[in-house]
Amino acid sequence: MSDRVSFPINFNCFIEALDRPAQIDGPMTTSDYLSSLFSLSGRVAVVIGGTGELCGAMAEGLAGAGAEVVLVGRNADKAQNRLDKISAAGGKAWFHPAETASKSELVALCDAVVQKCGRIDVVVNGAGVNSATPFLDISEEEFDRIVQVNLKGVFLGCQVFGEYLVKQGQGGSIINLGSMSGVVPLSRVFTYSATKGAVHNLSLNLAREWAPHRIRVNVLVPGFFPAEQNKKVLTPDRVASIMGHTPMNRFGESRELIGATLLLASDAAGSFITGEELIVDGGYHAMTI
Numbered sequence: 354m355s356d357r358v359s360f361p362i363n364f365n366c367f368i369e370a371l372d373r374p375a376q377i378d379g380p381m382t383t384s385d386y387l388s389s390l391f392s393l394s395g396r397v398a399v400v401i402g403g404t405g406e407l408c409g410a411m412a413e414g415l416a417g418a419g420a421e422v423v424l425v426g427r428n429a430d431k432a433q434n435r436l437d438k439i440s441a442a443g444g445k446a447w448f449h450p451a452e453t454a455s456k457s458e459l460v461a462l463c464d465a466v467v468q469k470c471g472r473i474d475v476v477v478n479g480a481g482v483n484s485a486t487p488f489l490d491i492s493e494e495e496f497d498r499i500v501q502v503n504l505k506g507v508f509l510g511c512q513v514f515g516e517y518l519v520k521q522g523q524g525g526s527i528i529n530l531g532s533m534s535g536v537v538p539l540s541r542v543f544t545y546s547a548t549k550g551a552v553h554n555l556s557l558n559l560a561r562e563w564a565p566h567r568i569r570v571n572v573l574v575p576g577f578f579p580a581e582q583n584k585k586v587l588t589p590d591r592v593a594s595i596m597g598h599t600p601m602n603r604f605g606e607s608r609e610l611i612g613a614t615l616l617l618a619s620d621a622a623g624s625f626i627t628g629e630e631l632i633v634d635g636g637y638h639a640m641t642i
Contacts, residue, residue: 356533390619392621393419394420396404396421396618397466399462399475400422400479401424403423403424404428404432405479405580406579407580411528412477412610413444414612416439425449432438443515449465451503464512476528478507480506481502482545483585496544499544499545507529511527526569526570526618528617529556529571531630536638537638552572552596557572558626571631576638577605603636
């Protein structure tokens with residue numbers, strides 16, 4: 354009879370895991386090893402906001418790792434440019450138009466992807482808009498527009514695709530695009546910051562809620578990356594302020610989000626990562642004086 358103390362089930366599983374030897378199947382090439390961690394071959398990724406600069410680069414990375422990628426947005430011409438790049442690199446992707454703040458359109462999107470691809474494994478909620486309107490001048494219309502896209506769109510994306518993933522029972526990864534303004538207060542972008550703070554909070558709540566279903570929910574937090582939604586905000590004085598607060602003394606490039614995206618998307622490399630706010634910012638958040 355074993356003299357092992359009888360812990361609750363989770364502790365017993367932990368002890369049994371320690372008892373098991375590591376599984377080594379034989380020598381692996383560097384390529385095989387990296388593929389075992391980050392390959393998304395046979396997976397399907399839905400990238401909402403994939404016609405934009407940052408999510409478009411993330412979509413390219415997911416396709417490069419082997420996933421079939423669905424670009425979601427409103428502009429078919431912008432999508433085609435990205436689809437051409439993915440195709441030229443040997444990837445597989447297609448476009449589906451949808452309004453991210455419409456639950457019925459997101460349900461139709463989910464149904465269309467499942468019908469065409471048979472599955473969904475990774476969801477990126479990345480659509481976003483911004484404005485530098487002074488606080489006292491923000492109209493209700495502007496406030497509602499930003500909330501609709503930045504918060505309601507992410508909320509509905511998580512709700513629709515989260516329900517699918519929970520029902521399938523096969524796990525999955527949801528990556529919500531956050532912002533440094535969701536981590537530390539940033540000037541001039543009041544409504545944007547409020548919505549991103551809410552996205553961070555929602556993501557961490559869902560990470561806790563869905564962890565038992567093996568659905569990982571994380572926030573990918575870009576620092577300052579030139580993109581369509583922040584061009585009007587990046588005035589010369591603001592750029593100087595940003596560079597003075599960024600130890601790497603430069604803006605990020607959209608391709609520099611790909612590594613973090615693959616880590617969060619992979620069920621191998623990122624299998625125990627959930628509820629994380631993964632910051633890619635050149636050290637901005639580490640800077641004080």
